[in-house]
Amino acid sequence: MADKPEKRTRMPMPEQDPQVRARNFLEVPTGYTVAMAQEEAARCLQCKKPGCVEGCPVGVDIPGFISLLSKGDLTGAVRNLWSKNALPAVCGRVCPQEIQCEGKCIVGKKGQPVAIGNLERFCADYEREHGTGELPPKQKPTGKKVAVVGSGPSGLTVAGDLIVKGHDVTIFEAFHKAGGVLIYGIPEFRLPKAIVAQEINFLERLGVKIEVNAVVGRTVSLDELFEQGFDAVYVGVGAGLPRFMNIPGENLVGILSANEYLTRANLMKAYQFPKVDTPIPIGKQVVVLGAGNVAMDAARTAMRLGADNVKIVYRRSREEMPARKAEIHHAEEEGIEMFLLTNPTRYLGNDNGRLIGMECLRMELGEPDDSGRRRPVPIKGSEFTIDCDLCIVAVGSGANPLLTSETPDMQLNRWGYVVTEEKTGKTTKKGVWAGGDIVTGAATVILAMGAGRQAADSIHDYLTIGW
Amino acid sequence: MFTIVRREEMAGGTVILNEIEAPQIARKARPGQFVILKANEEGERIPLTMAETDPEKGTITIIYMVVGKSTALFRDLKVGDGYQDVIGPLGKATHLEKVGKVVCVGGGTGVAVLHPITRALKEIGNDVTCIIGARTKDLLILEEQMKNASHDLRICTDDGSYGHHGFVTEVLKEILEQGDVKQVVAIGPVPMMKAVSAITKTYDVPTMVSLNPIMVDGTGMCGGCRVSVGGATKFACVDGPEFDGHQVDYDELMMRLRAYQEDEKKCHESYCTIRDAR
Numbered sequence: 001m002a003d004k005p006e007k008r009t010r011m012p013m014p015e016q017d018p019q020v021r022a023r024n025f026l027e028v029p030t031g032y033t034v035a036m037a038q039e040e041a042a043r044c045l046q047c048k049k050p051g052c053v054e055g056c057p058v059g060v061d062i063p064g065f066i067s068l069l070s071k072g073d074l075t076g077a078v079r080n081l082w083s084k085n086a087l088p089a090v091c092g093r094v095c096p097q098e099i100q101c102e103g104k105c106i107v108g109k110k111g112q113p114v115a116i117g118n119l120e121r122f123c124a125d126y127e128r129e130h131g132t133g134e135l136p137p138k139q140k141p142t143g144k145k146v147a148v149v150g151s152g153p154s155g156l157t158v159a160g161d162l163i164v165k166g167h168d169v170t171i172f173e174a175f176h177k178a179g180g181v182l183i184y185g186i187p188e189f190r191l192p193k194a195i196v197a198q199e200i201n202f203l204e205r206l207g208v209k210i211e212v213n214a215v216v217g218r219t220v221s222l223d224e225l226f227e228q229g230f231d232a233v234y235v236g237v238g239a240g241l242p243r244f245m246n247i248p249g250e251n252l253v254g255i256l257s258a259n260e261y262l263t264r265a266n267l268m269k270a271y272q273f274p275k276v277d278t279p280i281p282i283g284k285q286v287v288v289l290g291a292g293n294v295a296m297d298a299a300r301t302a303m304r305l306g307a308d309n310v311k312i313v314y315r316r317s318r319e320e321m322p323a324r325k326a327e328i329h330h331a332e333e334e335g336i337e338m339f340l341l342t343n344p345t346r347y348l349g350n351d352n353g354r355l356i357g358m359e360c361l362r363m364e365l366g367e368p369d370d371s372g373r374r375r376p377v378p379i380k381g382s383e384f385t386i387d388c389d390l391c392i393v394a395v396g397s398g399a400n401p402l403l404t405s406e407t408p409d410m411q412l413n414r415w416g417y418v419v420t421e422e423k424t425g426k427t428t429k430k431g432v433w434a435g436g437d438i439v440t441g442a443a444t445v446i447l448a449m450g451a452g453r454q455a456a457d458s459i460h461d462y463l464t465i466g467w
Numbered sequence: 468m469f470t471i472v473r474r475e476e477m478a479g480g481t482v483i484l485n486e487i488e489a490p491q492i493a494r495k496a497r498p499g500q501f502v503i504l505k506a507n508e509e510g511e512r513i514p515l516t517m518a519e520t521d522p523e524k525g526t527i528t529i530i531y532m533v534v535g536k537s538t539a540l541f542r543d544l545k546v547g548d549g550y551q552d553v554i555g556p557l558g559k560a561t562h563l564e565k566v567g568k569v570v571c572v573g574g575g576t577g578v579a580v581l582h583p584i585t586r587a588l589k590e591i592g593n594d595v596t597c598i599i600g601a602r603t604k605d606l607l608i609l610e611e612q613m614k615n616a617s618h619d620l621r622i623c624t625d626d627g628s629y630g631h632h633g634f635v636t637e638v639l640k641e642i643l644e645q646g647d648v649k650q651v652v653a654i655g656p657v658p659m660m661k662a663v664s665a666i667t668k669t670y671d672v673p674t675m676v677s678l679n680p681i682m683v684d685g686t687g688m689c690g691g692c693r694v695s696v697g698g699a700t701k702f703a704c705v706d707g708p709e710f711d712g713h714q715v716d717y718d719e720l721m722m723r724l725r726a727y728q729e730d731e732k733k734c735h736e737s738y739c740t741i742r743d744a745r
């Protein structure tokens with residue numbers, strides 16, 4: 001091709017029409033074709049010192065996989081991805097690329113960066129749909145047993161890494177289905193559950209055993225796992241403790257945590273009620289508190305379930321919204337309204353204890369706070385009311401103490417997260433590692449997977465060399 | 468699958484007992500704890516207290532009232548069938564202590580939940596009086612078992628068809644009048660627990676109740692089960708299900724239990740129509 005690649009604009013991702021998709025649960029971006037992917041791949045300059053790789057928390061060999069893709073070696077491309085990232089089909093869809101790989105891409109300095117996420121997703125999808133499904137070679141059995149607690153991205157990574165190294169791996173999951181946030185949190189229209197199911201099936205074919213309905217700390221304790229003959233344990237239980245606003249009226253009917261709302265919708269498939277038995281409240285006028293990925297997912301789910309209007313209420317300004325850019329963009333396209341610099345002060349209910357509205361204050365930005373972001377301060381006398389019959393609280397989550405409170409010899413920090421050694425993920429309890437959201441607080445899929453990979457290496461060393 | 472090894476009907480088929488194979492749970496369960504059950508792929512997660520556990524046999528027993536779609540679906544399971552998922556043991560175990568004279572008050576299927584607690588209170592040396600009630604004689608459950616689990620059993624029916632004619636609270640008041648009661652345990656419909664707590668408060672007798680809000684995960688992850696206790700929000704699945712009866716906001720609990728009433732009715736009716744057509 002004659003023209004300089006960096007001059008060309010980024011290949012747009014084909015998407016369902018906003019009007020249509022706002023009422024269905026099918027995936028929003030429909031994916032590149034081979035031709036589209038190769039055209040986009042041609043925009044990569046194959047940098048000698050690639051900024052993109054520095055931006056990726058697990059150091060995916062981005063020019064490497066893109067070059068294989070350009071040559072048409074898709075199997076090679078996906079193998080290359082797998083060597084750093086066990087779940088490229090997931091990360092290509094959910095990584096906040098704009099602050100990671102794509103944020104550091106040189107092409108992005110003058111125009112739009114290479115669509116690394118879209119290409120990663122393409123390679124993984126292609127392999128899933130067209131590949132042989134061939135399993136990677138496994139080393140011969142070591143006779144060592146590893147228990148992985150929690151089946152989110154970090155636990156799945158540990159299991160996948162250790163099974164190919166020849167260890168005997170069992171995952172213990174509290175829910176009746178494996179996958180963690182990928183199954184119960186992130187909705188179908190953003191991450192089809194069939195993709196997650198296939199990744200889990202892949203691990204099972206490799207020999208990983210999965211015990212669902214196993215609440216570690218209740219059904220079985222960590223110490224009992226050692227008594228049952230496990231040699232090492234990885235704790236990847238996530239940050240599953242919903243935060244509420246602690247303002248008057250919060251227990252009215254019609255106010256749910258995002259965890260509850262999304263679990264009903266995704267894990268329990270309540271959007272198919274009454275075909276399935278779990279109900280979900282259908283709001284006509286919906287308010288979602290918060291502006292992260294979780295809030296966007298809740299708002300867009302409410303829209304799909306038939307709301308007349310959905311409002312995001314957030315106390316800071318647009319710049320501080322923590323959600324991925326693509327999610328905010330998609331939400332707005334689907335008709336979700338943003339009430340920024342707005343903070344709820346109390347909920348209003350009727351005589352039956354049902355939510356009918358919310359009193360809010362307008363805010364303005366003041367001096368920077370600890371996080372370096374300008375602190376929102378209330379404007380006196382700016383109270384106003386928003387009518388609503390459903391409110392979903394998505395203002396963050398904390399460390400769930402169910403397992404950790406039953407394990408007193410595993411040290412926690414003052415917020416209840418597990419303390420680990422930086423490079424290895426070792427906890428203060430012998431033979432126990434931890435990683436993902438239960439160590440870092442609510443973060444990202446790729447960071448949880450990165451922590452899993454580090455811990456898997458350290459567990460392997462322990463099982464073959466010593467603690 | 469968690470296989471049903473024994474099934475009984477009580478109270479004219481409105482209350483069902485299932486003994487289920489669940490060795491891991493049976494080994495760990497303590498009185499007062501519950502499990503969450505899901506019958507099949509499309510099923511709802513339903514919390515039920517373990518009325519009995521047999522660690523040696525590896526079984527747990529649940530006793531439930533058929534009130535809606537999910538419990539109707541459970542009723543249709545036969546011996547040899549099973550639940551796809553059983554999760555537990557969940558919740559805090561009952562705090563058991565030797566205090567002297569204790570009164571246990573049960574209503575409806577609350578009696579099933581009360582039974583293991585009553586027995587344990589007696590076993591550790593308390594003097595246990597039991598009051599159990601039902602609308603009418605035919606709906607009374609576990610009379611024989613409750614007699615064995617306590618020193619003195621009193622029975623009440625709303626219609627006077629058996630035992631004392633009237634509410635459990637009337638008998639409770641008589642006993643409290645005699646003095647010396649150190650502790651009351653009340654488990655049953657919310658209005659009953661509310662009424663019992665109001666009475667014991669005037670006599671200043673510590674009272675424990677077991678709450679049954681709507682739940683999803685049962686592990687403190689969703690906050691759907693939140694209840695107000697002493698002005699603070701608690702998650703019943705991990706902080707409870709047992710709480711100080713004098714501190715509970717019962718009116719809020721009753722409102723929250725009605726959250727899905729309309730939806731549930733639709734779901735149940737369509738299930739009954741389909742089943743009856745078969």
Ligand SMILES: Cc1cc2nc3c(=O)[nH]c(=O)nc-3n(C[C@H](O)[C@H](O)[C@H](O)COP(=O)(O)OP(=O)(O)OC[C@H]3O[C@@H](n4cnc5c(N)ncnc54)[C@H](O)[C@@H]3O)c2cc1C
Nearest residue numbers: 150152153154174180181185216238436437443444445448
């Ligand atoms: C709605 C939502 C949207 C998100 N969107 C994005 C996004 O777009 N991009 C992104 O990068 N990140 C996103 N995140 C964050 C990301 O999903 C998490 O950071 C990541 O899943 C953490 O992985 P984990 O393995 O640590 O834990 P989790 O995924 O939380 O998995 C933990 C698992 O452990 C299980 N468990 C908990 N306690 C026990 C126990 N005692 N015994 C046994 N099992 C237990 C849980 O049931 C769960 O399955 C989102 C999160 C949510 C909730």
Ligand SMILES: Cc1cc2nc3c(=O)[nH]c(=O)nc-3n(C[C@H](O)[C@H](O)[C@H](O)COP(=O)(O)OP(=O)(O)OC[C@H]3O[C@@H](n4cnc5c(N)ncnc54)[C@H](O)[C@@H]3O)c2cc1C
Nearest residue numbers: 514515516530531532535536537538576679680681724731
């Ligand atoms: C910790 C705990 C322990 C319990 N133990 C027992 C037990 O041992 N035996 C027993 O019979 N029941 C018990 N329950 C109540 C039982 O879970 C409900 O009766 C059941 O969920 C109803 O399901 P359903 O689909 O059949 O009825 P639904 O169709 O869901 O509801 C029918 C009616 O019951 C109300 N309801 C819904 N969920 C609940 C709930 N969790 N509790 C009370 N009412 C509800 C609805 O508002 C509706 O009016 C317990 C509940 C909890 C939280």
Ligand code: SF4
Nearest residue numbers: 056060091095100101
């Ligand atoms: S894993 Fe995430 S950050 Fe890394 S290259 Fe892929 S999309 Fe970018």
Ligand code: SF4
Nearest residue numbers: 044045047052105106
């Ligand atoms: S920085 Fe951009 S152009 Fe350079 S290798 Fe990475 S993706 Fe290609």
Ligand code: FES
Nearest residue numbers: 685687689690704
């Ligand atoms: S049932 Fe979800 S927190 Fe209690």
